[in-house]
Amino acid sequence: MTVRVGVADWRVADDDSLLVTSGLGSCVAVAVYDADESVGGLLHAMLPEADGPVDNPAKYVDSGLDEMLSAMVRLGASPGNLTAKLAGGSAMLDLSIGDGVGARNVAAAERALADADVDLLASETGGDSGRSVSFSPTSGDVTIDRVDAEVHVI
Amino acid sequence: MRVDLDAVASFSRTGDEGGQRAANSLETLTGVPATCELTRTTLVDADGLSAFLGDSSERVVVEFDGALVGRAVLSFDETFADQVTGELGAGTGALSEVANILTSGFVDAWAADDEDTIDIRPPERLADEERVVRDAAVVEDCAFVFESQVVLSGTRGTCRFAVLPDVESFVDYVTDADTELSLPDLAAHIRVASVSASGVESHLAAMTGADAELVESHVDFVPVERVPSLLDDAAYEGAIFESEGVVDSVLAILFDEDEPGAVAELLLEDPEAGSEMAESAVAELGNVTASGFLDEWANALETTIDISTPSHVRDAGGAVLDTVAAAYGERAETVTVVNATIELGDDVVCRVCTFPSPEDADRLGDIADGLADEASEDS
Numbered sequence: 001m002t003v004r005v006g007v008a009d010w011r012v013a014d015d016d017s018l019l020v021t022s023g024l025g026s027c028v029a030v031a032v033y034d035a036d037e038s039v040g041g042l043l044h045a046m047l048p049e050a051d052g053p054v055d056n057p058a059k060y061v062d063s064g065l066d067e068m069l070s071a072m073v074r075l076g077a078s079p080g081n082l083t084a085k086l087a088g089g090s091a092m093l094d095l096s097i098g099d100g101v102g103a104r105n106v107a108a109a110e111r112a113l114a115d116a117d118v119d120l121l122a123s124e125t126g127g128d129s130g131r132s133v134s135f136s137p138t139s140g141d142v143t144i145d146r147v148d149a150e151v152h153v154i
Numbered sequence: 155m156r157v158d159l160d161a162v163a164s165f166s167r168t169g170d171e172g173g174q175r176a177a178n179s180l181e182t183l184t185g186v187p188a189t190c191e192l193t194r195t196t197l198v199d200a201d202g203l204s205a206f207l208g209d210s211s212e213r214v215v216v217e218f219d220g221a222l223v224g225r226a227v228l229s230f231d232e233t234f235a236d237q238v239t240g241e242l243g244a245g246t247g248a249l250s251e252v253a254n255i256l257t258s259g260f261v262d263a264w265a266a267d268d269e270d271t272i273d274i275r276p277p278e279r280l281a282d283e284e285r286v287v288r289d290a291a292v293v294e295d296c297a298f299v300f301e302s303q304v305v306l307s308g309t310r311g312t313c314r315f316a317v318l319p320d321v322e323s324f325v326d327y328v329t330d331a332d333t334e335l336s337l338p339d340l341a342a343h344i345r346v347a348s349v350s351a352s353g354v355e356s357h358l359a360a361m362t363g364a365d366a367e368l369v370e371s372h373v374d375f376v377p378v379e380r381v382p383s384l385l386d387d388a389a390y391e392g393a394i395f396e397s398e399g400v401v402d403s404v405l406a407i408l409f410d411e412d413e414p415g416a417v418a419e420l421l422l423e424d425p426e427a428g429s430e431m432a433e434s435a436v437a438e439l440g441n442v443t444a445s446g447f448l449d450e451w452a453n454a455l456e457t458t459i460d461i462s463t464p465s466h467v468r469d470a471g472g473a474v475l476d477t478v479a480a481a482y483g484e485r486a487e488t489v490t491v492v493n494a495t496i497e498l499g500d501d502v503v504c505r506v507c508t509f510p511s512p513e514d515a516d517r518l519g520d521i522a523d524g525l526a527d528e529a530s531e532d533s
Binding site: 001002003004005006007008009011022023024025026027046047055056059090092093094095096097098101102105129130131132147148 | 167186187189190191305306307308310378379380382383387389394396404462465467468469470471472473474475476477478479480481482483484511
């Protein structure tokens with residue numbers, strides 16, 4: 001089953017589901033998995049850090065990752081055995097607003113993963129084009145698709 | 155004229171909560187993960203309401219009564235209808251069942267802060283669209299629509315879920331909500347969309363010589379994380395501008411082409427002119443479109459609005475809007491988007507999404523006032 005992950009959303013799986021999300025501009029996709037338990041989760045976050053309690057934690061990298069990791073542990077993942085891959089955070093448009101939110105999202109994801117003792121195995125971030133991402137929790141493969149470009153797997 | 159946009163934003167948040175509940179109910183019923191991808195409070199030109207609702211062959215209407223009175227129009231795409239029927243195995247009754255639980259999930263959010271309840275009637279196949287349009291909450295030629303889109307995993311089948319309250323009921327609901335919101339003042343915002351879209355239509359026709367036809371225009375109030383879903387993930391060619399002046403804004407001018415290069419061909423005599431020339435042609439067309447839009451605003455406010463040099467894009471529509479939404483995301487929970495769709499010849503559709511800065515969004519009311527004054531002077 002292909003499971004859709006929306007913007008400001010996360011999904012976890014412990015089967016052969018493929019978690020997919022699209023329309024990543026300056027947003028980031030954080031894929032986390034426990035290879036031994038075949039439990040994985042994919043977060044699509046829009047902004048770096050929540051400023052206090054928020055209605056939708058998945059909108060932010062830090063609170064979204066916290067929430068998703070808890071759901072993965074409930075599904076059987078071991079907190080000491082998690083690894084991650086990261087994609088997104090592009091700077092597609094030359095806008096005077098937003099203060100480089102793509103790069104700040106990437107930095108926030110790296111920081112949040114380090115704080116949670118999750119090793120970052122691979123990342124494909126920045127650049128000036130959008131991405132769609134598919135994540136297989138069983139293989140750990142993150143497949144990245146772009147308009148007018150070859151598919152890339154990390 | 156200033157409208158309390160926080161009150162409008164609260165409707166969008168309530169709608170989003172309802173859309174999430176509806177998606178959760180659908181997921182429980184079918185066992186298939188379901189996501190609410192788009193929620194918006196939308197002002198639609200009453201004449202364009204039918205076009206806005208679309209022409210899906212699978213449409214169901216569910217009437218409701220109580221704290222809010224009106225009807226929901228659910229439009230299922232073929233993929234969604236097939237998937238639901240396959241999962242539930244209930245033949246044609248499956249869609250009615252889905253319409254029922256989606257509507258329940260959605261309207262519960264609207265009744266949550268009210269001692270009253272909202273009762274829903276059995277779903278019926280939509281047979282009389284004219285009646286639906288006639289009964290919609292129309293104030294001064296502007297219809298109020300609350301829309302969510304729920305997507306099923308596996309196939310990406312989509313259900314558009316449009317709530318159209320009855321006008322009297324909606325006026326009462328707004329009054330009971332104890333806001334300072336004036337519906338006639340809010341309704342006037344539709345003038346900004348329709349006049350700007352007409353400006354673009356005439357500019358594009360003059361520039362390209364192609365037949366330019368305005369398909370529809372509307373104003374959305376959207377939770378910021380739902381903005382990317384205003385466009386699909388198809389590749390769009392286009393130009394992004396920023397404006398400065400009395401209204402700071404970002405304009406995304408995005409062309410959906412039947413064939414790559416179709417936009418450039420509208421301006422270039424030599425189709426083999428090269429990518430640099432093609433990008434330049436797209437930027438020029440974007441410039442004309444942006445001017446068509448903002449000139450109307452500047453005239454209404456009797457001032458000038460400067461626009462930046464464009465950023466060229468060729469990317470997924472959702473990814474482009476994602477970037478704009480994230481740029482505004484730390485300053486606002488809900489953003490206003492003025493939209494226009496114009497067909498340009500047979501092969502190109504131009505989508506204009508204009509995002510006034512959240513701090514300047516209430517200037518749209520002043521623009522609407524100015525446009526009304528211009529219209530009365532012309533008549």
